[in-house]
Amino acid sequence: MTTTTAPTGGGKAAAATADYLDQRTGIGTAVKEFARKIFPDHWSFLLGEIALYSFVTLLISGVFLTMFFVPSMAEVHYEGPWATMNGVEMSEAYASTLRLSFEVTGGLLMRQIHHWAALIFMAAIVTHMMRVFFTGAFRKPRELNWVVGFVLMILGLAAGFTGYSLPDDVLSGNGLRITDGVVRAVPILGSYLSYFIFGGEFPGHDVIPRLFTLHILVVPGLILALIALHLFFVVLHKHTQYPGSGRTNANVVGYPLFPIYVAKAGGYFFVVFGIIALMGATMSINPVWNYGPYDPSPVSAGAQPDWYMLFLEGSLRLMPGQTEYVLFGPDGWTLSLNVLIPAMIVPGILFSLLALYPFLEAFATGDKREHHLLDRPRNRPFRTAFGVSVLVAFFILVLAGANDLIATHFQMSLNDITWVFRILFFVGPWAAFVVTKRICLGLQRKDRELVLHGHETGQIVRFASGEYIEVHKPLDAHERWLRVQHDAIRPIEIAPAEDSRGVRRQGYRLDRMRQRISQVFYEDRVEPVTPTELAASHSHGEHDALGSDQEKAPAQLLAEGAPTGGGRRLRSQDETDPDTRNT
Amino acid sequence: MKALAARRHDRRAPVVLLLLALLLTGALYAVLSPTSADAAPAAATADQVETGEKLFQANCATCHGPDATGRDDVPSLVGVGAASVDFQVGTGRMPMQMNGPQAPAKPAQFDEEQIAALAAFVAALGPGPAVPTAEQVDPALGDPANGMALFRTNCAMCHNAIGAGGALSQGKWAPNLWEVTPTHVYEAMVTGPQSMPVFNEATLTPDEKRDIIAFLDLQGEGAPGGLDLGSLGPVSEGLWAWVVGMGLLIGAAVWIGARSS
Incomplete structure (x- = not known):
């Protein structure tokens, strides 16, 4: 590299600057450490980066918007180029949004970039979380x-919600009205909370400035701080990697940060920014001039929140309205279960499950080891099925939030759609769980089948005795490793309730509960092929010769194996040679 | 002679001839085609009523009855006026193709003369709203800003904020208004077809109706920010964010991840 060639003028200057900095800050050590940090290579590891880069895009475009937006609910009359708004009374927030869109050079582009980046930010977070x-x-x-x-x-939801409400148009005002309704549904505290948030009766004159402070200061500040923590943890824990030959729990197989990932990740920033800018330049988003300045009376058809809040809208749309009760007589207080359940309890359950799942799984598994190798989703059927069923529940709520558009675009009855979704909300996640779990187990059995019997080649061989067999090509070491490397997790076993002298054991009840949860997680399972099973299949193709005590160690260390067919070895190959794989 | 023949074979001759032929066809069409859009509705003649009655007996009486008084689930047409006929038949909603939650708009089955005759016949059954004059529905004479304010409080809850349409209960819907002619918009407000309420002169004055028409005239011609994505609001924006945005970004991620490894 450059060490063998004479440094150029620019190179000298760069070296001198670096040396100057290093002598004063000792930054060289940190740079050396970071530059040599190894990261594994996989496209799905870039999903979190989409979120990071769209957040950077949000910051850049957001700073531009704050230069022109006026967070005030003072009333003005609009005079400007947009004909349908001429002379209309509106808040300064709305008027400045119109001015920003139609009169500030590049303003509409920046607004649209900001809004598309917000949608992409949330979409990337969700996708990253799924990975x-x-x-x-x-x-x-x-x-x-x-x-x-x-x-x-x-x-991210909070940032989206506070920003969405700022232009003070009819659509975002409808969103604030729903928020007000949800807050009021809180038992006992509701009306006090609502007055506290809006500074008096809804909508008041305070909420836009308050949301503005939250949106440009508090929420992004917290997000920045937590992003720093999030990335610090990634560096501290090192990045996980997908299983494969040569990759273990103790190493990281990949490329150094410098120059490979500086180029890849740096380049990807421009890809993300470019795609968002392209969307901002060509696709209209949140055209507030279509909705008009906020006024609490009108609601237009197709009033929905941005996609990441749509599940909440759907939840409210699905809930039957009859569940509102007035307790303690006619002058008592109202218990709005029709709002409380869909807007707080349902999302509360779904989000709590999501947040607490790692701890739940650790409790059920009883596993205290560190894990740096990722699981293939099929090898953990309960987790995969659980994740899919939570996603299905969210997806049904999102569709329910768009039920009117489904009705008009597919020419169906709105009422029927609502009833179908009400039933699907309970049946869908359960069905998705069962189906996903069966698919996972099926894929695992397929893996076992492949490891034990190899690939089908389609070659039929007839022996002199008249017997036909199909030639199976055994997996090479890399392929086999991928399919047998994982641990078989079994339901935990616990000590009996009483010891040998009949004394009740302390902590038995907790253990029993834990065992039950563990059984739910791991009772149905397909275990990876053990070396004994593999050896047995290679020697004579009969599995019943195996001893009753199964070997616990997987077959990953067993490097033998030759083409087999009906238990006969037919030809050999160099299985570590990548060129002969899958031929 | 030879020179003339050579000139006749100029390479550009076919193109010029084609252009001339097209111009001639266009001019002929413009002269010969019926121009009734700008004509004020003339008073119905007895002749028209007679033609209208024949058309009615042949096409409408099956459901509305020979005397147009209707029966179970079929409205009486006495007193609905010419405006109602012009709207229902002019937008193809009537005659209905089949029973359903709502009669959809479709290509009109009758020409303008026939529709005018039908309207004259129904108007003769009893007094009702007339077809509006061209001046009453001229978008250029209305105030779009006032129209938008009125639209927002009276129409947007069913027809969407700028008239892109929306869902009603039990499979009914409020249609998109961007391609509806000003006359039909006015007639719909006056007569309240299907699920739509009637906006009489006390609710919306004729001037206010014209303001709404002026507002609608500005819609559906594309958005200042680029593709309008159907003007359906955040759901279609979210769908596009996932399909186009995340689609392209994940595609790029796969491409970058595939390099070097």
Whole structure:
């Protein structure tokens, strides 16, 4: 590299600057450490980066918007180029949004970039979270980082919600009205909370300035701090990697940060920014001039929140309205279960499950080891099925939030759609759980089948005796490793309730509960092929010769194996040679 | 002679001839095609009523009855006026193709002359709203800003904020208004077809109706910010964010991840 060639003028200057900095800050050690940090390579590890880069895009475009937006609910009359708003009375917030869109050079582009980046930010967070969940990257030592990520998602929702409400148009005002309704549904405290938030009767004159402070200061500040913590944890724990030959719990197989990932990740920032800018330039988003200035009376058809809040809208739309009760006589207080259940209890349950899942799984598994190798989703059927069923529940709520658009675009009855979703909300997650679990177990059996019998080649051989067999090509070492490397997790076994002298054991009840949960998680399972099973299948193709005591060690260390067919060895190959794989 | 023949074979001759032929066809069409859009509705003649009655007996009486008084679930047409006929038949909603939650708009089955005859016949059954004059529905004479305010309080809850349409109960819907002619918009407000309420002169004055028409005239011609994505609000925006945004970004991530490894 450059060490063998004479340094250029620019190189000298850079070296001198670096040396100057190093002598004063000692930064060289940190740079050396970071530059040599190894990261594994996989496209799904870039999903979190989409979130990070769209957040940077949000910061940049957001700073531009604050230069022109006026967070005030003072009343003005609009005079400007947009014909349908001329002379209309509106708040300064709305008027400045119109001015920003139609009169400030590049203003509309920046607004649209900001809003698209917000949608992409949340979408990337959710996708990243799915990757982490389904591959088991949240296991020890990363449970805390999962929680940090979860809080970041909630903060992302908060940032989106506070920003969405700022332009003070009819649509976002409808959203605030729903918020007000949800707050009021809180038993006892409701009306006090509502007055506290809006500074008096809804909508008041305070809420836009308050949301503005939250949106540009508090929420992004918290997000920035937690992103720093999130990334610090990634460096501290090292990055997880997918299983494969040569990858163990104790190493990281990949490339150094410098120059590979500086180029890849740095380049990816521009890809993310570019795609968001392209969307902002070509696709209209949140055209507030269509909705008009906020006024509590009108609601237009198709009034919905941004996609990440749509599940809440759907939940409210599905809930039957009859569940509102007035307690303690006609002058008592109202218990609005029709709002409380869909807007607080249902999301509360779904989000709590998401946040606490790593701890639940650790409790059920009783596993205290560190995990740096990811799981293949099929190898953890309960977790995969659980994740899919939570996603299905969210997805049904999202669809229910769009029920009117489904009705008009697919020419169906709105009432029927609502009833179908009401039933699906309970049946769908359960069905998704069962189906996903069966698919996972099926894929695991397929893996076992492949390891034991090899690939089908389609070659039929007839022996002199008249017997036909199909030639099976055994897996090479890399393929086999991938399919047998994981641990078989079995339900935990506990000590009996009483010891040999009949004395009740302390802690038995907790153990019993834990065993029950563990059974739910791991009772149905397909275990990876053991070396004994593999050897047996290679020697004569009969499995019943195996002893009753199964070997616990998987077959990953067994490097033997030759093409087999009906128990006969037919030809050999160099199985570690990648060129001969899958031929 | 030879020179003339050579000139006749100019390479550009076919193009010029084609252009001339197209111009001639266009001019002929413009002269010969019926121009009734700008004509004020003339007073119905006895002849028209007679033609209208024939058309009615042949096409409408099956459901509405020979005397147009309707029966179970079929409205009487006495007193609905010419405006109602012009709207229902002019937008193709009537005659209905089949029973359903709502009669959909479709290509009109009758030409303008026939519709005018039908309208004249129904108007003769009893007094009702007339077809509006061209001046009453001229978007250029309305105030779009006032129209939007009125639209927001009276129409947007069913037809969407800028008239993109929306869902009603039991499979009914409020249609998109962008392609509806100003006359039909006015007639719909006056007569309240299907699930729509009637906006009489006390609710919306004729001037206010014209303001709404002026507002609608500005909609559906694209958005200042680029593609309008159907003007359906955040659901379609979210769908596009996932399909286009996340689709492209994950595609790029797969591409970057595939390099070097």
